[in-house]
Amino acid sequence: MDHYGKVATRPHRVAGVGVLATITVLAGCAAGGGTTAGPDTEIDEFDWRNFEGTELNLLMSEHPFSNAISEYIPEFEELTGVSVNLETLTETDYMVKLLTELQSGSGSYDAFMTSQPMNYQYAAAGWIEDLLPWVEDETRTAPDWDFDDFYPALIESLRWDKTEYSGAGQGGLWALPVNEEGYALFYRQDILEANGIAVPQTVDELIAAAEQLDGTEFDGRQISGFVSRGDKTYPTLNPFSTFLMAYGGTDIVDGKAAVNSPESVAAAEKWVEIMQYAPDAASTYTWYEAQQDFIAGNAAFYIDADHMAPDFEKSAIAGTVGYALPPEGPAGRGSSMWVWSLGMNAASDNKDAAWQFLQWASSKETLTSAIANGNMNPTRISVAESPEMAEATAEWGNYNQVWQEILADYASWAYTPAATWPQAGDIWTIEIQAAVLGQKSVKEAMDDAAAQIDQLIAE
Secondary structure (H helix, E strand, O other): OOOOOOOOOOOOOOHHHHHHHHHHHHHHOOOOOOOOOOOOOOOOOOOOOOOOOOEEEEEEEOOHHHHHHHHHHHHHHHHHOOEEEEEEEOHHHHHHHHHHHHHHOOOOOOEEEEOHHHHHHHHHHOOEOOOHHHHOOOOOOOOOOOHHHEOHHHHHHOEEOOOOOOOOOOOEEOOEEEEEEOEEEEEEHHHHHHOOOOOOOEHHHHHHHHHHHOOOEEOOEEOEEEEOOOOOOHHHHHHHHHHHHHOOOOOEEOOEEOOOOHHHHHHHHHHHHHHOOOOHHHHHOOHHHHHHHHHOOOEEEEEEEHHHHHHHOOOOOOOOEEEEOOOEEOOEOOEOOEEEEEEEEOOOOOHHHHHHHHHHHOOHHHHHHHHHHOOOOOOEHHHHOOHHHHHHOOOOOOHHHHHHHHHHHHEOOOOOOOOOHHHHHHHHHHHHHHHHOOOOOHHHHHHHHHHHHHHHHHO
16 A cells, blocks of 8 residues: 555556557667676775765656555665665556656666566666675675575566576576565355355366356345456566466467467366356456455455455455465466566666665665555565564464465476566467457467467567
8 A cells, every 4th residue: 555545556557558569569679788898997895885976767656565665764874975866656656667768778766666578678678787796795795785585486586598498597686576476266255155165276176166156145245256457568477477387378478379289278277167157347356446346355366466465455355355375286386476576777977876775775774664655565574484474464364374375385487587478478368368259279279379479470
């Protein structure tokens, strides 16, 4: 939630999709960008006051993290002697402005919020700094910053070697993680108890329970068995990833589309099946409409970002929501992840001071303080296991245990890093939606998606 009590914008809001597609096009014709060579001057040793007198300009999306950081910036200024100008905008406006500024190469903003698909596009265009040389420079990195304290899966998701359709977890480090979401199964404990249904552990058990509950009455209203996103834009792949990974599916194999592989088709068939127990309108739902439907008490099950818990626990269904691991399939359990992060403008003239801000903002102390402002989930192991996190989530059932288990054991970026990934994702979800609506068979839809993605790769 933001300072005004509104639901905070999340990284997969539909309005941002067109912006990301635009970034993809522009990245291909970028005129260059700044260097990513790392520090270019020598200093004797680390000191928070090394760059006092510098002025930083930051751009962030309105989000619990940016809300929290804005409150603590005076502490950074006092620590370092660096002055900070922070601008926050709604997610759509922020993405448009950031794109414009990065493409211009002006260096107007020294650092900014970003995420994995944005990183791929910015790195390919040379707009974002590789942070590995900074991490490894002992004269610029605080000795107690503890890079190894970040969850390894988050760091891997933010690394990429800028080669189209290459794997994550290698190459440059394009940002530092400050907010994480995996994808969990939410369920109404009271509805399940009233109907004698155990918490589903597998995809088939979830579908059976959703079918049993769909159309029944609870607390004076008719409920649907399930709800999730169904919009024909790539963010729908976030909750869908739980089925895709459960069946061992993927998007690209050896530079060719694999969305029509037997495993990927099986996952899509199961997703289409469970979406038949969602409201008719769910075929157009973004995260926001799906979340509001669940909060309104209209659905028994919901799969989406695990850090939605604060929204549930401040609503009319507070105390009735259960949190579970993503359902299991033939290939086990799995969840993609979205990682809000902080990146450095490759064209910045103030990289040293910007690196100090990135360190401070992602430090144990700052991320611990941000918990009280709703910045869920912590990206550091020590912060996740802290008394502050336990206290903040004490009334949320098993949420604190479940999200950490998802991140530690099941979450990874489920898709192939590429500057054109948003376009491929949109193609895929358009065809999934066509199958959900019965306009095509699942196999036909996935074959059509594969043909279009292969054409995109060829182009």
